[in-house]
Amino acid sequence: MAGPWQWAGAALTLTGLLGGSFNPAHGGHRAISLFVREALELDEIWWLVSPGNPLKADAKDMAPLPARLASARKMARRAPIRVTAIEAQMGTRYTIDTLQKLVRRYPHRRFIWIMGADNVANFTRWRRWRDIARLMPIAVVARPGYDDSAVAGAAMAWLRRFVRRSDQRLNWTMWSTPALVFLRFSPDLRSATAYRQANPDWHRDYEGKRVIDGVTHKSVY
Numbered sequence: 001m002a003g004p005w006q007w008a009g010a011a012l013t014l015t016g017l018l019g020g021s022f023n024p025a026h027g028g029h030r031a032i033s034l035f036v037r038e039a040l041e042l043d044e045i046w047w048l049v050s051p052g053n054p055l056k057a058d059a060k061d062m063a064p065l066p067a068r069l070a071s072a073r074k075m076a077r078r079a080p081i082r083v084t085a086i087e088a089q090m091g092t093r094y095t096i097d098t099l100q101k102l103v104r105r106y107p108h109r110r111f112i113w114i115m116g117a118d119n120v121a122n123f124t125r126w127r128r129w130r131d132i133a134r135l136m137p138i139a140v141v142a143r144p145g146y147d148d149s150a151v152a153g154a155a156m157a158w159l160r161r162f163v164r165r166s167d168q169r170l171n172w173t174m175w176s177t178p179a180l181v182f183l184r185f186s187p188d189l190r191s192a193t194a195y196r197q198a199n200p201d202w203h204r205d206y207e208g209k210r211v212i213d214g215v216t217h218k219s220v221y
Contacts, residue, residue, distance in 0.1 A: 012110040014173065016040065016139070017102070019048040019095060019115075021192070023063055024202050025072035025083075028190035032141055033081055036114055039183050040139060040169055044080040045114075046215060047072050048098065051088040061196060063203035066220050070206040073214065084215035094127040099135055110173050112137045117182075123155035133159060133178035139169075140182045 016036055022029065025047070033045040049069050052062065065085055072083040092098040102111065113136050115123075120140055123129045132138075162178040164171075169181050195202065211220045 012108055012173075013044070014040070014042045015106075015109045015111050016042045016045040016114050017048060017099070017111055018045060019050055019098075021052075021062065022047060022049045022068045022072045023061070023192050024068060024195055025075040026190050026192060026195055027075070028188045029072070030075050030079060030081070031188055032116075032185060033076075033114075034079060035185050036139055036141060036183060037080060040112065040172060042080075042112070044082060047076065047081060047083045048087055049083060049085050051085070052093075066209070066211050067203035067206040069213070069220050070209055070211045071202070073211065076214075082214035084213050085220050086213065086215055088220075089213070089216055089218065096126075096128040096132050096135070099132060103135065112139055112172055114139050114141065116140070117142050120155055120159075121153045123153070123159075129155065130158065130178075133162070133180070135177065137172050137175050137177060137179040137181070139172075140180060141185050142182060 016033070018029070018033055018036075020029070029047070033047070036042070037045055049065065049072055051065055065088060069083060069085050076083050086102070087093075087098050090098065090101050092101060099111070099113065113132065115138060117140055126132065159178065159180050162180050164175065164179055164181045166181060166183065169183070172179070172181065212218070213220055
């Protein structure tokens with residue numbers, strides 16, 4: 001009988017999902033992704049470049065989607081990372097809707113959601129956040145300054161009972177959900193905010209360029 005990491009007798013592709021605005025993508029995104037891939041023995045990581053974050057009302061600093069996608073593709077070059085704007089193509093706005101569609105659309109893959117400890121701290125603000133936890137395992141990457149607030153947050157009052165030991169992380173494909181594992185990553189202080197402050201017009205380097213989606217292979221303009 002096939003195990004939970006198999007589908008119809010065939011091995012599944014183990015895929016980590018990292019969502020964000022990537023405004024712009026930077027070395028911190030790459031470093032965290034490669035760290036998680038190795039820690040969980042994933043086949044690849046997908047960067048879900050969001051068309052917009054519902055929790056961020058002020059979008060004046062948000063570069064156009066094609067520019068953010070292009071910066072992410074450049075940063076992911078020669079790494080097992082696929083960059084996609086599939087949320088915009090599917091017309092989803094909230095993470096739960098995106099993840100449900102991905103699970104249905106790609107049955108040959110086993111997904112794990114990757115998020116920073118800062119997002120755990122405000123997880124209760126996400127639409128149907130408990131359903132996200134029930135849908136697939138979650139890997140939480142420790143980030144400087146956020147660990148205490150994440151552990152003390154309202155979401156952890158519910159999630160704490162589902163936390164798995166980090167030394168069990170390679171068994172994540174066999175976990176029933178909800179399931180949460182914390183991964184300790186050496187602090188990386190790089191941020192998109194700092195890059196924008198240093199170069200507010202960074203996105204102009206990508207204006208008018210055709211970008212190919214790394215998952216759907218469609219052109220994004």
